[in-house]
Every structure is written in structure tokens, then in C-alpha cells.
Amino acid sequence: MLRATPLLALALATTSLAGCTGQIGGDPPDDGTSESSMCVVDTPIRRLTRFEYNNTVRDLLGDLTEPASIFPPEEEVQGFDNQAAALTVSDLLAEQYMKAAEGISERAVADLPALLPDCDVATSGEDTCALHFIETFGRRAFRRPLDGSEVDRFKALFDVAIDDPDMGTFEEGLALVLQAMLQSPHFLYRPEFGGADPVDGDVVKLSDWEVASKLSYMIWNTMPDEQLFAAAEAKELSTKEQVAAQARRMLQDDRARDGIKNFHRQWLRLVYLDTVSKDTTVYPAYDDGLRDLWRQEIEAFIEHVIIDDDAKLGTLLSAPYSFLNAELATFYGADAVGPAPEGEELVKVSMDPTRRAGLITQGALMAVHAEGNQSSPVFRGKFVREQLLCQSLPLPPANLVIEPPPLDPSKTTREQFEEIGNNPDCSGCHSLMNPIGFGFENFDGIGLWRDTQNGKPIDSTGEITATDSLDGTFAGPVDLAGKLAASSEVAECVSSQWFRFSYNRTVTQDDACTLDEVNEVFADSGYDLRELVVALTQAETFLYRHQVVVEGGAP
């Protein structure tokens, strides 16, 4: 429902997609070629991100060196780094692919028995073992069986090395094959062509191998395991039920933790933790070591809620527990209740339920969304609007001098920001941010609880406005967290973020049917995040695509 405030144009819930991005690359489904009634939007071809590349060579070769970490950062789209439309390849990246492949292959052939466990060159001969390697390793590297011409091409490259007196060894031959495979589009990208026969209009079903990769990169952010490959081989990724069963199995695997943490690092912008810096004259309890501890805390909490606890979004946003070690317990002081943890390991600790609720009251988010020397109702309100409600805020007016108020020992931060909010130049946006951000005023700029500031009592009452269903006043951070935790609007925002992360693209108008379906399942499950992930694998847009239209043959 639209309302007539300046935000209104901007505060649409995710299901109303007027003015959204339209076509996301790929082959347009609405160009007259599509007669399908199915809910299918294609995604541009996906290139592996640095994170996925590192995970993939880890699982493919046991290479733990994280060679992709030196690649240039991914071009982001709306905060996510795995968006197909933005992942292009520069000269620099092509060169780094080459060098990374050289390093990986050198390490791999140094341990030949591990690389080629089931072929003995001494008894079977080099040619046989090379072919065996190309077929077995190639199937895992390309995440599907190689066809005959591909095998021939890699064998020819192997022969180049064998026939060259400057190289000439079996290991050199395998190394070149490995390098070529690791720079191949079949390794670096995740192509999806689908089958030959349309099921409805021009919509085709993805192959079992394509579904295996799609599942593994979505849930694990890495290549499929042997079970997925075996299922693909046996054509057991063909029905929705089979896909759901695999997705559920995968969510129980440790690799799902990687994917879940990767999603939350991006959704919650935890990367900003790296550059947090606080004025220690204002915050003597702060030292830079806290940044990494806060990160560990929030990641451990998220993992626990989604994998080990009930996976409910409400739990994520309001659970009265966290994960602390001795140093974090000291930091939180009386807010951590029960026996204090000892040592460096993070353990589950109950938190004072009148002060702490879920991830948004944790040190990580409270410290990131603050200034170096004071809290920031603006940043905190903005975070709730943008990341939890998926609303966009207008830009500040051009050429306006924007500055945080200087510290004033006679006032509370809230009093100072209320003055900004009353300035007519600023009130348009600040009336949307500040009244929510004030709810966190019990937390100072590093996330420590306070009842007073500068001798005055903290007022952490606030109000949510300009939402479909969440409008109203609240009293303090726990009350605010509870309202957010119970809100279907927040839940639908979260599902749209998972959509973007999982499908590697933004939401288009044509995705309303998918989101409606996914949101219904999500709601019926009591907003169970594991069920949300499974629901995303059940959508037609996950399992199908429009047939590729090849224009004019080879370029």
C-alpha cells in the first residue's frame, strides 16, 4: 500500500516491484519468443567469485592456499558480490587466473599419488593414466562428464608437454592439462543450457548436472560433493522432491555454514567491521582486537541459530543468548548472565533478556553503525530501514554540508540528533531514520549498555513509521527487536535478500510469482530460514530456464 509521504515512493515492500530493474541480462523472456506461463527468469552466466574459487580448489584438490584472495574484489550489486550481471573479466583477472592455475597445478603434481590415486603409470603407461586423469578429474573440475572432443583436446595438450624436450615429463603434462582446465570457461563459469526439449513454450529443464552445481554453489558456495555427482549421474535431481531432499541434506553439512556466513557477512555489511576505529579517550574499553571478536560472535550466533537451533528468523532477531569467550564476556559485563566463559573459545551464553535481543543488539552491528566517538541514531535507523525493511532512503540534498554534531557534554546524543531532525532541510529523511535509531540509544558507540549519558537518563523510546504493517511506538531495543522479529515485512525483506544471494541476480518484476510462492512457504514454516532456502530450490526459476537463442552461429 502506498502512502503519501516522500518516502512512499521509496518504501515499497519487496513484493510490489513497480519500477524495479526489469530485464537482468540473459535472453529476454518477453521478446515474443516466450509463450510459457511458467515463472522463469534467466540469470546471466555466472562466474565464480573469489570465495567460490577458493572453496572449489579446496574441495577439488585439497589446495588450502586460497589463491583467489589476491584477485580483484568482485563488482558489487546492491551489496552482494556474487551477482552474475556484474562479474566480468578484466585483463588483470585473466592474468591472475593464469598465475593462480600455475601455482595450483605445481602444488598438485608435486603429490602425484594424491592427484591420481587409481592409475599407476609404471604398469598402465603414461597415455592411459593421462586419459584416465582427464576423464575423472575433468568430470569434477567441469562438474559434468567431458565429451569426446574435450578429452581429445586435453590429451593433445598433454602430448605437447610430453613431446617437448624442455618439459617431457608426465607431471609436466598433467600440470598443463590442469592449468588449461582451471582457466576453462567450464570451470570458471557455471553455464546452464538446459535440455533440448521444451516443457512449456520455450522453457527447458536444467540438466541434473546443472542442478547439482546450482545447489552446491547456492547452499555451500563450492562445487558438488560425490553424493551430488552420483545423484546427477543417476538422474536423481529431476523432481522437486529429489532436489528438496538434497537441499535438506546439504543444509546439515558443515559446508552450509560457509554459505550461511557468507550471506550474512554481505547482507549485514559485516565487512565494515574491518575499518571500525574508535576514539579510545571516549571508549577506553575499545581495542582493535574487539573487531574480530565481534565478528566471531555474530557469525557463531548466526550459524548456531540456523544450523543448530530452530532456524527461525524470529530467533535470529530476538534470541536472548549469544556466543562469547572470556574477553567478550568481560566486554559485555553484566549483560552476560550465568557462569562466565573461560579461554578463547566462544561458547553459548545467556544474555540479559531486558537488554539484549538477537543479532541487532550485538557489538558488531552497534559498533559499525556508530561514529568513532558517539552512537549514531542515523546510521542505526538507516540500517533497519535498508537492510531489515528493504526500503530505500532518498539521497541528501546536493551540496549540503553533512556533519555529525560535535560532542556536547551537556546533552545526550538523542537531544543533539533531535535538533537535526527538527531542521526542515533534514527532517524529510531524518524523520525516517532517527525515531528508529533512537531505540538503540541504550548502546553507546561500541555497543555497551548505558542507562545515562552525560548525567542524563537515556530515552530509548521510538517510533516506526512509513511501513505497511509495522507502524507504531516502541520502548527500547528489546521491544524494537521483538517487533522486527515478528514482522512479515521484515521476513519478506530477508527472503528477497536470500533470493538475490541465491539466484545471483536482482529481483525483477517477473519474479513476483516466485517471491509470492517462496514467501508463502516461508510464512507457513513460521519463518524457518532453512525452509526458505529449500523453497528457493523448488521454484521454477531455479529448476528451469528459457531456451538459449544462439544468433548467427559462431562469432
Next chain:
Amino acid sequence: MSRRVHRRTLLRGAIAGGAVAVGLPWLEIMSPARRASAAPAAPKRIIFWFTANGSLPAIWTPPSDLSIESHPIHAPLAPHKDKLLFLDGVDQKIAYESIGDGHQTGMACLLTNAAILPGTLFCEGSCEAGMEQYVGWGGGVSVDQFIAGEIAKGVTTKFRSLELGVQVKSATVWSRLSYAGPDLPVPPREDPNQNFNDFFADLGTDPFALEVLRKKRKSVLDAIKDDYTSFNARLGKDDRVRLEQHLDAIRAVEMRLDATGQVGEACEVPTVELPGPDYQQNALYPVTGKAQMDLLTMALACDMTRVASLQWSTSVSNVRFDWLPLILGEGHHDLSHYDDAAGDAQADITTINRWYSEQFAYLLQRMREIPEGDSNLLDNSVVVWVNELGQGNSHTRSDIPFILAGGCQGYFDTGRVIDYGGEAHGRLLVSLTHAMDVPVDTFGVAEHSQGPLNGLAL
């Protein structure tokens, strides 16, 4: 549940921010004969130097006689003042016609003189409604990439161009200076440790091993080119464009395998103080920056490229200059937002600007120390200091604090301050193409680039 300790955390612990000096053993890289044959005149080079958040125009403009010896910002540049051109009153006019916020337009238009493309890449929350404020990438080729492309038509250097960054970290329209074309941002190389290897490993390898390496790379690249060609033919239109771009990048890498370049007389594997794996940590900003400057200087001395950039952080940079005696000590962008009357903040901004002047002076000094025949690297180059804004607190994109350094083999009439009183910066970009002998009449939007700036050239 198990708590896994991340491998990189351990590495960080082991190195703990310490700096590591690395120098490869200097093997003869060129036979004496080749050295002697490297006689042709040194080439011209162009280097872009980016710092963020504007300056303080009231202080920045130096006196017309260039008496900057005790200038609050420019004093470190005094030893080089006869090599400098301070440009006053040059405006990014296109930035006011482009979609996007002050920093976005200031950054994306800076070297392109083109408006930002519409898009939905960088909105927070959801990208709905109010479409006019949503932006994509920059809308044209940047002048450095244009010049590099023109030079590449005649000579193949080891790198077509070199984009270096100091803690750029992100990849958004706020953080990309160079564009290969519309919608094609070029990422900078941010890791000095890696750069050291990329630039100089070949120099430190014996010629036979190098030849075998080239041969292997050629065989592999040949094989994967076939792979891409057959793969690309199966793709739909948009995907194919993307993969063709990848194939072009592979071809460019392949071409460079053969490029040894003309190695300058001062070319050698440098000893560089490298920052180690923590090069992205705020505290190592100065060490990382210095390493990049040292690497850049030697890459130019070795003629590995003729076109380069060094981008310090990004637009909206919030680097904390904890190593400087600041009063408020907030991040750079936070400080840049204070009102003109906020004396402490203005003092801090001045101190930060002066620090960047010191770094600029360091690079100029290093370049002067590279002899090239009767001249030196700096005199054969032009170093162009650019900034996305004029004044930080009001986000003006007028009166950008441009400084040119080096005469570019006598093209520029240096040692002056010139007030252009509101000329479009596109004309400066045109001037740069003339200085580099690849002249164009206009660059980017023609309306804002009508010929070179008057009075710059000798």
C-alpha cells in the same frame, strides 16, 4: 559445534603487521648487447594520482609566484615547484549533469568526462522507485585507458597500463577511476606483494627458465582459446558478449608474454619494503602506499608500461590517519564534512592534505632520480593529481584541485599557477591526449571538452 580457526587469522598473527623487505637476486636480465641497443629516446609516460574528498579551496590555491615553502598544504612540494602546474578554476561540469551523488559523479566522470549510466547496482535496501537516483557504472572510456589503447597500436609493453591502488578494497562506482569503456570498470592492483612478483619475477628468472615458462603458457592459452571459442558459440547474445570480453583478455595476456619492452638504463629489481599480507589494514596505509610508489617508479623505469595510475583509497575515503597529529582524529570523509567554521576539523583536513603532498613529493623525487639519457623519468612524464571533489564539505565538483607535475618532454610550461575561472575539466583531458601525442579534439562529452586548455603547453 566446532570452532574452526581461519587459516588467514593465523598468518596474520604470525606476521603481525611487520613489514618484510624482499629483493630478488639480481640476475642479468639483459645481455650487454641489448642494453646498448636500448638507445632510442625514452618514451613519454602519463601517471594519474588520485586522492579523495576534495580539498580546502580557500587554502589550496597557492600564491601566483609559487612561494609555497611554508604553505600549509603544498610546502612538501616546494623542491619540485618548477616542475608543477597548479590549475585553479577547472570544473567537472559533466558531473552536474550526470545522475548520481556527489562522490559517484565526481569519481566516475573524472577521467571519462561522461555521465554515469543509469542502473540499479548500488542502491541500498531495495532498488525501487525514484529511479533517477540509481546509477550503474561510468559511461565512457577513461582518458588513461584511451591513451593506453592508442599507444598499444604502436608498441607492446609488458602491461598495456598499470592501475595501482592503495586500500581501494571495494568495487563500486565510488571506487573505480578507470574504465575500458562504458560500463567496464578497470580494477586496480592493490597488493604490493603480488605486484612485486607480477612486475619483477621475470627479471629475476634465468632466461632459459623464462623461455620454457613462455612456451608452456602459450600452449595452455592456445588450448583454452579453443575452449572459449567453441563454448561461446553456444551462448545467447548477452552471455556471449561477456565471454568474448574474457577471451579478449586472454589474448591480451598472451600478447604480453612476448613483450620484454625496451629496458631503461636504470631498470633493476628494486628493493621494496613490502607490507605483507596485512596490506589492507588501515595502519599500513603509508607502508602500502610507499611500496606501490616504489613499484610504480621501477615499472616505469623498466618501460613495463607508459600509462599508469595510483589511486589512494576511494572517493568517500574514510581512512583514519592515526599516524598524523590530528585533533579530532576521525576518518577522512567524516572530517571532510564539517562546516567551514569548524576549525579543528579544517586543521585536520589540512594536515591530511599535506601528508598527501608529502607522498606526491616522494614519488616525484623517485622519478627525478631515474636517469634517462640526458633527462630523467619525471621530465619525460606528466603526473596528474586528480580528486573527485573540489570542496569536501559541500561536495562541489567545481574547482577540482588539479596539479600537473613533470613537463612530458617539454610539452607543459611548468612552474606556474593558472586560474581558468571555470573551464570544463574535459579540456584538461584533451590536453593530456595532446601531451601524449595521441591528440583528440574532444574527449567524452564534446560540449565540455572543446579543445585543449589554453596556456598549458609551451
